[in-house]
Amino acid sequence: MRLEFSSAERQFRDQVRTWVEVNKPKEKRPVRGLAVREFDLAWQKAKHEGGFGAVSWPRKYGGAGLSVVEQLIWFEELAKADAPGVGCLSPALNHAGPTLIAMASEEQKTFHLPKILAGEVVWSQGFSEPQAGSDLGGLRLRGEIVGDHMVVNGQKIWTSYAHFADWQETLVRTDATLGKHKGITWTIIDMKTPGIDIRPLETLDGGQHFCEVFYDNVRVPLANVVGGVDQGWRVAMTTLVTERAAAAASLGATVGRAVEQLIEIAKNRTGPDGRTLYSDEAIARDLARHRVEAQALRAMSYAIISREAKGVEAGPESALPFLYFGELLQRVRATGIELLGGEALALDSGLEQWARGFLADRTYVIAGGSAEVRRNIIAQSVLGLPRSY
C-alpha cells in the first residue's frame, strides 16, 4: 500500500502543469455550430504538437505512450486547470482510434491514426439505432456485400457530431440469420459517400450534436471493414468492455474540481435569508458529502490504476466507479442548480456551466451504458447473481 509519486512522475506533473497553463484554449468552448468542431480540432492540434495528442495510445502509433500513472497525472492537471475535454473528438480518440489500434490492418492504421492525432478529422460513432439502444445487439442497419463493396441501407440515431464528422465507425448487420451478436460487421464509413442523409436533433440542453443518420444504398469499400465481415461484435467489444483506468481517473478529477467550484460559489452567493449559501446547514451538508464522495471516487480510480499498473487485467469491478461517478455527478448538479437561485432561469449566464451542465450531464447515467444496464452488469459479473433481464 503506497501512494507516492516518483521524482520522475513529479517532474512530469510540473511539466504538464506548465504546458497546460500556457497552451489551454483561452476562450470558452462554443455551445453549437461548426465553431465547436474548429475549437475541438484546434485544441487537439495544440496537444498533438505538445506531445500529448493521445496520452493512452502506444508510441508506435503516435500516441504519447504514457504509463497509467502518467495518464492519471495528465487528467488531474487538465481538471485542475479547468481545461476543456476532447469534445467532439471523443469517438475518434477514445473509441475508434483504440479499436483501430487493436484490430485494424496496418494500412488502415497508417491512413487514419495520424489524421486523428493531428486534429484533422472528426469521427462519429454509428452504433445506436431506434430499436437498438441498451440492447445494441438488436441493430438492423443492413449491409449487403456486392463485389468489393458493402451496400448499406437503414438508419442510425443518437450519432453525436455526425453532421460534421469526416468518418464514422459503424456497426452493420451483414447476416440476419446468425443470431443477435453474430453477423455484425464493424466498418469505417466516409461521411461524404453519396446516399448519407444527416438530420441533427436537439438535445435537452440545447446542444446540437445528436443526429439521425439515414443510409440509402451507401457503397462502402470492403477495404474499410475492420476485423472481418460478420466479426463486428468482437471488434466493438474490444474497446467497449474495458472502461480504462485513465478514463476513471479523468472522471474523478473532473467531479472533484466541480465540487470545489461549487463550494466557492456557495461561499460567494447569498440565499433568500441573506446568509451565504455556505452557512445554510442543509447546503453545507450536501457540499460536505459531495466533497467526500468525490474523494472516494478518486480512491476507487486509484485502486483501478493500482491493478492496471501491476498488470492485473481489468475485471468487472472496473464498472463500479463509472456508476458511482454518474450518480454522484447528478447529485452535484442538483446542488448546483439549487445554488444558482434565479440565475438558473438563464442557460447562457456567467454560470452557464451550472445551468446548462445540470441538463447536459444527465448523459452520464444514460450514454455508454445506462445506470440500469450498469447495475445489471455489476449484479451479474461482480456479485454473481443470475441474469435479471
Added chain:
Amino acid sequence: MNGIDILPSDDQLEIVDGLTRALADLPVAGADVATVAALGFVGAGVAPEFGGPGLSIADEMLLNIEFGRRLAGIEILAGGLAARLAAASGDLALVADLIAGTRTAGFAAPMSGWGEGDAGPRGEVHLVGAADVFLAVSHKGAALLDLGLLDGLEPVEGMDGGAKTVRAKIIGDPAWTQSGVWPLASLCFAAQLCGVAMAARDLGADYAKVRVQFDKPIGSFQGVAHQLADCAVRAEAAYSQALFAAIALRDGAEDAGFQVTAAVLTAMDAAVRNATTNIQVHGAMGYSSITGAHLYLKRAVVLRQLAGGPRQHERAALAVRR
C-alpha cells in the same frame, strides 16, 4: 519504494489471511477479545518498545475490516486503542494486560456529544463492551476511564446484543490526553464499518441466489439485483477510501485528516445502507432474528455512534481547505 499501488501487498494479505484462517470456524460475532488476544491480534499496532507486534497503521486498518466483517467483539478494537493511550501515558502494565486480554477495554460514548470546552469527558455515557476500562475518544482527545471514575452503573438492553451496554455517569475530573488516538480510532471505525458493509453485501447476494419466489431466484429480479449492485458500489467506495486514508495517515500526509474523515463518512453510509438492504433482501427472514441479518445493522449503528456520528465528520470535511 515509491509508486502508486494503494492495494494491500502480498505480505499484508498474508497477515489478514492468518487472522481469517484462525477465525474461520467461529460463528458470526463469535470472535471475542480472549480468542483474538490469544492469537496476538489485540493491539497489533502497538510498537515493540511497548510490547506490541508493531504492525503499521495500514495493517491495523486491514485487520479491522476483518473484525468488522465478522462482527468481532468490540473490546478488540477498544483494547488496541486503549493500549495506544496507555503506552503514551507510560502505563506499560496496562498495555501488557490489554494485549494479553487479561484486562479488557470498552468504549464510553456520550449521550449527546462531549459538549463545549476542553474540560475532559463529563456527564452521562453509555459504556459499550464488557470491560475493565473504557475509552472516551473524540476530536478533543482521548481518556481512559476506570471504574473509579464511573458511577450509577445500570445495565441496559443494548442496541448491539453482542456488546454489553451499561448506562453510567462520569465522576471526578478526567482530562483529555492529546495522543493522536482519534485519527487512528476514526480510521479503525471506518475499517470496521467497511467490513460490515462488505459482509452485508455478500450475505444479501448469497441469499438472493438461493431464495426462490415466483419460480426464480429473487436475485434475478431487478428490484432486488439493483439494490445489491448499489451495495457493491458503496462497499467498493468505502474500501478504496479506507485504503487511501490508511496510507495518508501512516505516511503523515498533509491531508490525512480529511482523508480519514472521508473514509469514516463513506463507510458509515455503506455500512448502514448495505445492512438495511441485506435485511430487506431477506424479507421476513431478515425481520426475524433467525438469520442474523439484523446484527449487521445494529453493529453499524453502534460503530457510527462510537465514531462520533456523521454530523461532526461532515462539518470537518467541509471546513478543511482543499
